[in-house]
Amino acid sequence: MASGNGTAEWHEETVRVEDVDLIVAKGGSGKPLLILHEELGWPGWLKWNSALAQKHLLLIPQHPGFSRTVRSEWISNIRDMAGLYARYLADQKFAPVDAIGFSLGGWIAAEMAACNPGQFRKLVLVAPMGIRPREGVILDFFQLMAPKHLYATVHDPDATPEFDDLYGGQGPAQFEHWEEARAQTARLAWTPFMHNPSLPHLLGVAADLSTLLIWGRQDRVVPLAAADEFKRILKSARLATFDNCGHRPEVEKTADFLREVEVFLE
Amino acid sequence: MHLMYFTERPYRYVPNDEVIKTGFFGIENKHFDSVKGGQLLNEYLDEKVLAEQLGYDGVMLNEHHDTAFCMGSVMDVEASILARITNKVKIVLLGNLLPVVGNPLRLAEELGMIDMISGGRLVAGWVRGGGSEQFASNANPAFNREYFNEAHEVVIQAWTKPGPFRYEGKHFHYRFVDPWCLPIQKPHPPIWIPGLLSPETVVWCAQHRYPYIALATFLEPTVELWNIYRDAAAAEGYQVGPENFGYLQKVYVAETDEKAREIAKWDMFGGAGIGYSLFGQPQWMFPPGYNSKEATQRMARQFTDPHADKKSPWAGLADGTTTSKIADAQVKTRSAVWQDTGPVDVEATRRQIFEAFPAVERSMQVICGTPDTVIPKLRTVLEVLRPGIFAFWQNDGPISKEDRLNNIRLIATEVMPAVREFGKELGLTSPFEVKPGSRPLKPGEKPRSVGSLESLQRMNGQAAANP
Numbered sequence: 143m144a145s146g147n148g149t150a151e152w153h154e155e156t157v158r159v160e161d162v163d164l165i166v167a168k169g170g171s172g173k174p175l176l177i178l179h180e181e182l183g184w185p186g187w188l189k190w191n192s193a194l195a196q197k198h199l200l201l202i203p204q205h206p207g208f209s210r211t212v213r214s215e216w217i218s219n220i221r222d223m224a225g226l227y228a229r230y231l232a233d234q235k236f237a238p239v240d241a242i243g244f245s246l247g248g249w250i251a252a253e254m255a256a257c258n259p260g261q262f263r264k265l266v267l268v269a270p271m272g273i274r275p276r277e278g279v280i281l282d283f284f285q286l287m288a289p290k291h292l293y294a295t296v297h298d299p300d301a302t303p304e305f306d307d308l309y310g311g312q313g314p315a316q317f318e319h320w321e322e323a324r325a326q327t328a329r330l331a332w333t334p335f336m337h338n339p340s341l342p343h344l345l346g347v348a349a350d351l352s353t354l355l356i357w358g359r360q361d362r363v364v365p366l367a368a369a370d371e372f373k374r375i376l377k378s379a380r381l382a383t384f385d386n387c388g389h390r391p392e393v394e395k396t397a398d399f400l401r402e403v404e405v406f407l408e
Numbered sequence: 409m410h411l412m413y414f415t416e417r418p419y420r421y422v423p424n425d426e427v428i429k430t431g432f433f434g435i436e437n438k439h440f441d442s443v444k445g446g447q448l449l450n451e452y453l454d455e456k457v458l459a460e461q462l463g464y465d466g467v468m469l470n471e472h473h474d475t476a477f478c479m480g481s482v483m484d485v486e487a488s489i490l491a492r493i494t495n496k497v498k499i500v501l502l503g504n505l506l507p508v509v510g511n512p513l514r515l516a517e518e519l520g521m522i523d524m525i526s527g528g529r530l531v532a533g534w535v536r537g538g539g540s541e542q543f544a545s546n547a548n549p550a551f552n553r554e555y556f557n558e559a560h561e562v563v564i565q566a567w568t569k570p571g572p573f574r575y576e577g578k579h580f581h582y583r584f585v586d587p588w589c590l591p592i593q594k595p596h597p598p599i600w601i602p603g604l605l606s607p608e609t610v611v612w613c614a615q616h617r618y619p620y621i622a623l624a625t626f627l628e629p630t631v632e633l634w635n636i637y638r639d640a641a642a643a644e645g646y647q648v649g650p651e652n653f654g655y656l657q658k659v660y661v662a663e664t665d666e667k668a669r670e671i672a673k674w675d676m677f678g679g680a681g682i683g684y685s686l687f688g689q690p691q692w693m694f695p696p697g698y699n700s701k702e703a704t705q706r707m708a709r710q711f712t713d714p715h716a717d718k719k720s721p722w723a724g725l726a727d728g729t730t731t732s733k734i735a736d737a738q739v740k741t742r743s744a745v746w747q748d749t750g751p752v753d754v755e756a757t758r759r760q761i762f763e764a765f766p767a768v769e770r771s772m773q774v775i776c777g778t779p780d781t782v783i784p785k786l787r788t789v790l791e792v793l794r795p796g797i798f799a800f801w802q803n804d805g806p807i808s809k810e811d812r813l814n815n816i817r818l819i820a821t822e823v824m825p826a827v828r829e830f831g832k833e834l835g836l837t838s839p840f841e842v843k844p845g846s847r848p849l850k851p852g853e854k855p856r857s858v859g860s861l862e863s864l865q866r867m868n869g870q871a872a873a874n875p
């Protein structure tokens with residue numbers, strides 16, 4: 143799915159942003175909802191996408207260097223990536239937009255908010271990276287092969303109905319996509335590892351931004367302690383946590399996730 | 409011919425069980441005792457002095473990090489000492505890990521000092537570093553090739569371009585480059601590149617006229633890589649010769665074949681019980697962005713279907729000719745990438761590795777025996793590869809000090825004279841006899857191969873006739 147050209151529910155568009163031919167999966171109808179994917183690439187169109195597409199126009203760009211959008215040499219950190227998406231929103235006149243960012247995508251969204259919170263109407267951050275937790279550490283997935291990294295993202299693969307659908311399965315082609323995603327993540331955030339020391343100091347400008355933080359209580363990738371830091375800085379944010387849930391609430395606790403997000407985005 | 413002594417300088421006291429469970433990288437350093445380690449490092453330095461006295465032309469050093477396999481964590485420290493305590497032997501560094509040094513200008517100064525103290529006996533060399541080295545130094549593996557190329561540029565400029573000057577690259581920035589500790593050898597010390605048959609590296613060597621040293625690789629793909637070098641050299645307008653190539657060969661010599669084999673079989677576990685058969689765990693050997701697209705595609709096939717292909721996943725290192733037993737052990741390891749398969753069966757794995765030794769000996773990955781046994785085999789290797797540089801890789805494994813010194817002596821006194829005769833007969837010119845890249849090739853002239861697959865086929869034919 144992650145490498146397809148779409149189905150009846152969604153299709154792909156290529157949008158030129160600066161020198162990047164950004165591949166954007168697009169589906170649904172309603173107000174635009176920007177979705178920023180995580181560090182293994184875009185996991186594909188899943189049930190939660192179909193549900194949200196009932197009332198929203200989903201815009202899911204594949205980050206440069208991930209999945210099928212070609213890497214651009216000048217994008218060398220997550221703040222550069224945030225700048226690219228700021229440009230995308232400005233060019234397309236989407237701002238202020240609703241957005242959901244997952245993990246690394248959450249970090250991109252947080253950098254965008256730190257730069258200009260006015261880009262967003264409402265922001266959902268799902269276990270975002272970008273700020274180092276005071277207790278525990280962000281999982282060093284660079285010391286895991288991609289399949290093991292994927293396993294670590296959920297609390298219980300057997301209790302995650304769509305686990306085998308993530309990324310459209312685990313064949314050789316997907317292995318290559320993962321390796322490309324891992325390489326690009328390393329280029330952007332090998333060190334400091336998956337965080338930006340200046341983000342906690344700059345994100346305060348978004349204290350009034352309507353923000354929903356979602357976290358699995360058993361998240362092994364970004365520990366729940368990181369939520370405290372985001373909540374301390376984003377003073378208007380509400381934190382929703384789910385039990386028996388890891389780093390992917392949208393597929394591990396899809397119903398709970400949708401309930402929180404749909405109410406919040408109303 | 410240029411003949412060298414090489415050992416990994418292993419830390420010899422790590423329990424073999426730990427090695428089997430963990431591999432090349434990742435064993436906890438609680439198993440390391442600095443007093444024992446210090447004693448070994450001094451013994452290894454003394455071995456180099458002995459090698460010089462016995463007539464080896466060069467002593468070769470390498471560098472690895474966080475592993476019992478090789479204690480040369482900072483090879484330039486050993487090289488600095490050797491610069492002072494030896495007199496005529498070449499100090500051959502194969503090689504400094506350009507992508508992980510962080511400060512190539514300082515490296516240029518270190519090597520400049522070694523060349524000065526040694527009176528111009530340094531041979532420099534560069535490597536990308538294995539996957540685990542990127543973790544050990546926290547060097548971003550996704551920039552490995554870029555760091556390599558740019559650090560090389562910084563070192564060469566520092567050695568050859570009059571200072572002061574400013575250097576502004578992508579990864580390295582220097583506002584004032586004006587080193588005073590410059591090498592004696594001009595324009596700079598010889599540069600040789602060791603490797604495990606990466607075609608990209610071989611082409612790069614040919615373009616720079618740097619000899620390429622294949623590190624105990626299988627013979628047939630090595631000849632093929634020689635030919636890639638040959639063609640890249642032709643594109644640069646020169647004919648390759650033996651001076652463009654070197655080979656590292658594992659050799660164990662003792663008074664009887666049985667004794668030599670008993671020592672050599674531990675080589676299956678490499679220096680400290682860590683062999684190529686279970687070289688390292690994939691998450692550390694294949695860090696993100698480290699591999700070329702082709703290597704990633706190969707890995708993708710192997711990792712996603714462990715039974716589809718019995719070839720080794722350790723690309724280049726043992727590609728193509730591993731025995732099925734080693735392959736089975738590897739399949740077990742890489743299957744564990746997908747799911748935890750439980751603890752390793754240490755005894756079964758050890759047995760499996762030892763059982764593979766006869767095949768390794770047959771393929772001449774390890775040559776062992778009395779001088780009379782090893783000399784004809786070495787002759788075959790030299791006929792096939794025709795290298796101008798040849799390194800005897802000795803003394804890895806849990807070998808006593810007495811046996812190590814015996815091996816060094818027997819090779820020097822009983823084997824090397826014959827090897828030198830072969831070198832003369834086969835015209836194996838070293839880079840000190842013929843400058844690499846100095847044989848002109850006329851436009852349109854077909855370049856000649858240095859290696860000879862015919863010799864390999866003849867050898868294989870004889871082996872089939874006399875099993």
